[in-house]
Amino acid sequence: MNRPLQATLNGMEQSVRARSAVLMEQVMVDLLDLASQVKTCHWIVRGPSFLSLHEHLDKLDGTLRAAADDVAERVTALGGQPVGTCRAVARATRMEELPDIYLQNDILKALAERLAHMGNEVRAGIDRAAGMNDGVTADLLTGLSATLDKELWFVEAWSSPG
Numbered sequence: 312m313n314r315p316l317q318a319t320l321n322g323m324e325q326s327v328r329a330r331s332a333v334l335m336e337q338v339m340v341d342l343l344d345l346a347s348q349v350k351t352c353h354w355i356v357r358g359p360s361f362l363s364l365h366e367h368l369d370k371l372d373g374t375l376r377a378a379a380d381d382v383a384e385r386v387t388a389l390g391g392q393p394v395g396t397c398r399a400v401a402r403a404t405r406m407e408e409l410p411d412i413y414l415q416n417d418i419l420k421a422l423a424e425r426l427a428h429m430g431n432e433v434r435a436g437i438d439r440a441a442g443m444n445d446g447v448t449a450d451l452l453t454g455l456s457a458t459l460d461k462e463l464w465f466v467e468a469w470s471s472p473g
Contacts, residue, residue, distance in 0.1 A: 316390035332391030358415025419470035
């Protein structure tokens with residue numbers, strides 16, 4: 312992160328492009344880490360709703376990776392150079408490491424915590440982008456926020472008694 316911007320005819324002020332690119336690369340890194348944790352949960356989950364949860368987590372991994380791709384493309388459009396290798400993600404992520412778990416309720420709790428954290432970071436990013444007058448970045452993050460909120464709802468509903 313914080314690499315020099317590539318030249319572009321994008322009419323945004325360079326300092327705004329630079330700050331937005333850094334913001335979005337951080338979101339991309341966090342999304343990639345979250346996706347890898349979701350995929351790990353998909354592989355290891357055990358419990359009464361195994362099959363449906365296993366399948367949902369596979370879809371959630373795809374949703375998060377597609378969102379990371381959209382965010383990375385925004386970084387590039389701003390003149391940035393996103394790096395999403397495993398090493399780069401491990402160095403820069405703000406996500407907590409997944410604990411050593413495999414039972415359905417423990418996985419749902421851990422995923423709810425991570426989805427909530429990601430949603431809160433994205434909402435903060437919306438405010439930062441709007442404050443920089445970067446409406447396109449704020450809009451992309453707003454859509455991502457809605458997706459994260461919906462996924463958090465699904466995970467919380469899965470784990471609630473009743």
